[in-house]
Amino acid sequence: MKSKKLLSVLLAAAVVSTVALTGCGGSSSATSAADKDQHLNVEVPASDVKTLDPSKGSDGYSAYILQETMEALGRNEVKNGKQVMTAAGAKSWSQSSDGLTWTFKLRDNKWSDGKPVTADQYVYALKRSLDAKTASEYAYLLIGAGIKNADDVNHGKMSTDQLGVSAPDSKTLVISLSHPCAYFEKLLSFKFFIPQREDMVEKAGSKYGSAANTLVYNGPFKMTSMVSGNKLELVKNDQYWDKKSVKLDKVTMYFMDDANTMMNSLQSGQIDVADTSKPEWTNRLKKTGKFNNITGDVPVDSYIAFNNQDKNKLLTNAKIRKAISLAINREDYLKTIGHGLGKVSYAWVPEAVQLGNDTYRDKASVSLKDSKEDPKELFKQGLKELGMDTDLSKVVLTDEEAGTDEKHKQEGDYFINQFKKTLGITLKVDYKEWKQFLQDEEDLNYEMQSGEMWSADYDDPMTFMDMWETDAAKTTNGYSNKEYDSLIEAAKVEKDQSKRLDEFKKAEDILINKDASIAPTYSQGMNIFAYKYVKGLQTPAFAASGSRNVEFKYAYISGKNK
Incomplete structure (x- = not known):
């Protein structure tokens, strides 16, 4: 399926793990030592969310919030x-x-206003x-x-x-x-x-999901306020069917799209949980002895999106798209931009994803690494096919970044230098706020979008593959290939996992090699820091919130003031 769009501010949690696990909501001797003040502070690594309408939300951060407020x-x-x-x-x-x-x-179960679900x-x-x-x-x-x-x-x-x-x-x-x-x-x-309440949808109209009072909640927490660019306030939902398992009385979720602001907020104690990819922050936080550090692989891939319907024509050509993909030094990119946290991706489906009882990547040998094509010559061939001047020094491409912070500016500068060096072309970078980035994607109003992150919604290769079918990709990058569509449709109805493997492999090869519709770069790693007084935190790999997999239904605070 089409996975959740994520702002690439940082690398987030997603492997199966818990911090001071207390038994998935069951009572324990540890919970008896819970602090009187049960208030957890966390971050949302974006300036805002587009919508909390479950039918319309497309990013991982809205899913992150819905996971805690809805059931x-x-x-x-x-x-x-x-x-x-x-x-x-x-x-x-x-x-x-x-x-x-x-x-x-x-x-x-009941809604937060007392009406039955x-x-x-x-x-x-x-x-x-x-x-x-x-x-x-x-x-x-x-x-x-x-x-x-x-x-x-x-x-x-x-x-x-x-x-x-x-x-x-x-x-x-x-x-x-x-x-x-x-x-x-x-x-x-x-x-x-x-579930959704028709009366609430009709009452709010186009504003449904844009403010706390346009929704009712049937999950562990209910939202009392949402201030764009600032914070959301959640409180325990006393109508929730499993309220006895919920220990926290309040959760404050701060919008923080700047990684340094986030880390300073963690170190100062404004927030209790955050994650980072920067080695200097990792070392600094470890030295304090105040945090539990959770690491591991996550089912999230970073990639560059090419507008396959580019109005400027350049990126409508498969050879040009593949030339750009091959021109990326993935090892250096991961080291420089990803700070070495994760694994380079020469294919699309990340290693964390299973096919039946097997790891898909262990069975699927598809890889860009096997290509012997020269990126510059490939780019020139593409230009010739388009009837354009083959002088690469005259080529100007525009890349759109999903943020205006330091990380995205570093990434923009990286690609400017990378493509000048490996292809001889000029890259211009347009830095956009998250909401506008998503809107440009939906409108296909871009040439390239770099630093994209796509997170699995469930543990099967389909979660990464059907998002590029014609109907799904029309509001992502305009890609369309009937053979690809046919292979994915066959994999949807096939029960035999060996046959599904064959169909996925053929489709993945078309996607990244033959058509080069996208350029995968690296799969994510997680590096979460939570104060040791935060207990019962879970990070299930395929939670509803994508890579924002910090689950706090069972979390509680114990020993914060000691």
Whole structure:
């Protein structure tokens, strides 16, 4: 599926781990020592979020917030050192023998205003997300999962009433598929499976999800305020079905799009948890002895996006796109920009992703590293195919960066020098605020966007592959290849993992080698620091929030003032 868009301010948590694990919400002797003041302060590494509308949000930071304030059908948690999909909004589910019918039995849960959560609200949410009028960027996820009539509903050929979802009674949700989906259960924590209240949507209109009072909440916390560019305030939701497991009374989430500001805030104690890629900060924080440091691989890839429908024509050419991809010294890029935290990527799907019981990368040998083509000559061939002057010194490309802070300026300067040295072309860099960056992407109003990060939503290669199908990529980079589409569609309905592997490998080779629609650079690593008084924090690899995988439903404060 199309993964969550992330601002590349820093590298974030995503492997299965916990800080001072106390048993996933169960009581323990440790929780009895909890401080009286249960207030956790965390950061959101962006200046704002585009929207908290579950049907329309497209970035990882909105998912980060929704994860704590809303309850989807399932929730990713860490139990006994392993990530599992736990029952959340649904207390149980089952599938028919043919795999086409999924039945969910809902818990007794309430919204933050005291009204009951009912099955028809899940039905409404799914219908709204697929309604063509909603224009959800993620609609193809439900189409790919095989929900009956999803494609026709999303393209306006059928009414939403014909979608394969129903509520036989207030506590039963039935989802009908047109084909079995090998990864369907892994989707249950995704925001489309959060119920929505039609009365709230209609009352707020176009402002739904833009302010705290436009939403009601059915998750561990409820939002009391949201100030753009400043902070969000969350408090414990006393209507939540599992409120006994929630120890924190308050969570303040500060918008911080500058890495140095974030680290200074952590060191001063303004915030309790943050992550960094900078060695100097890592060393400084370790020396204090005040923090738990969590490290590991994450299912997040950095990449450069090429506008395959570039109005200036240059990046409509596959040879030019591949020349740029091959011109990147990935080892040096990771060392300089990623501070060596992570692994270089010569393919698209990162190493943290599994295919069945195997690591996909161990089975898939696709790699840009095998290419023997000369980037300069390839670029010239592309220019010739476009009928343009082949003098590389006359070529000017514009790169768009997803921020105006020090890190993005460093990255912009890096690529200016890299492409002048390896290709002989001139690169201009346009630094944009996060919201505008996302809007330019949606409008295909760019040539290149560098420093992009894409995070897995579930543990299967499909989470990285179907985002480049024609319908999905039309608001990402305008890529379209019928052969690629066909391979991904086949992998969606195939049960045999060896056959799915073959289909994914062929598609991945088309994506990064033949068409070079994108240029993968490196897969992320995590380097989280949490004060030792923060207990029960979880970081499940495939949580709903993408790489912002700090989960604090079970977190609490113990010994802060000692």
